Amino acid sequence: MPKLLILYDSQTGNTEKMAEAVAEGARSVANVEVIVKYYARPEELAEASAIIFGSPTYYHDMTLPIKQMLEEAARANIQLKDKIGAAFGSYGWSGEAPQLILEILKNRFGVKTIEPALTTIYTPNKAVLEECRKLGKAVAEKIVT
Ligand SMILES: Cc1cc2nc3c(=O)[nH]c(=O)nc-3n(C[C@H](O)[C@H](O)[C@H](O)COP(=O)(O)O)c2cc1C
Numbered sequence: 001m002p003k004l005l006i007l008y009d010s011q012t013g014n015t016e017k018m019a020e021a022v023a024e025g026a027r028s029v030a031n032v033e034v035i036v037k038y039y040a041r042p043e044e045l046a047e048a049s050a051i052i053f054g055s056p057t058y059y060h061d062m063t064l065p066i067k068q069m070l071e072e073a074a075r076a077n078i079q080l081k082d083k084i085g086a087a088f089g090s091y092g093w094s095g096e097a098p099q100l101i102l103e104i105l106k107n108r109f110g111v112k113t114i115e116p117a118l119t120t121i122y123t124p125n126k127a128v129l130e131e132c133r134k135l136g137k138a139v140a141e142k143i144v145t
Contacts, residue, residue: 011058042072053066
């Protein structure tokens with residue numbers, strides 16, 4: 001069964017709410033294994049057919065655990081080429097983290113990214129959570145065999 005990894009970080013719960021909705025949408029598609037975690041080793045990334053990253057923006061950047069995962073994957077030289085990638089996250093005023101993640105997935109790893117990143121200011125409202133569900137479902141549908 002193809003695997004969809006949802007990897008996220010959230011300091012105050014806003015991006016976490018988005019992650020839960022993304023997972024809900026992904027789980028609505030049969031025959032896809034949906035795994036939601038804070039951290040995955042490079043080999044786990046390599047085993048997934050799709051990876052969706054969630055990161056809030058702190059200090060105009062993604063959070064350290066997310067950056068570390070990307071760094072470890074790069075050092076391990078794992079192949080992510082042509083996997084599906086997406087990103088989401090909550091922010092306060094600049095919100096660049098999810099788009100930065102997509103740039104790295106695309107340019108460093110050759111991931112096929114779904115653009116633009118899905119972002120929201122502070123707490124996600126109902127409409128945003130629905131967008132999150134749609135994103136999860138759309139990614140799962142792309143990898144189901
Ligand atoms: C110390 C600190 C730094 C922050 N830096 C940024 C920033 O550079 N750009 C931005 O858009 N939001 C910034 N924010 C706002 C957070 O992105 C926002 O509160 C977001 O909802 C947090 O998501 P989370 O609940 O998933 O951690 C910052 C917040 C804090 C507390």
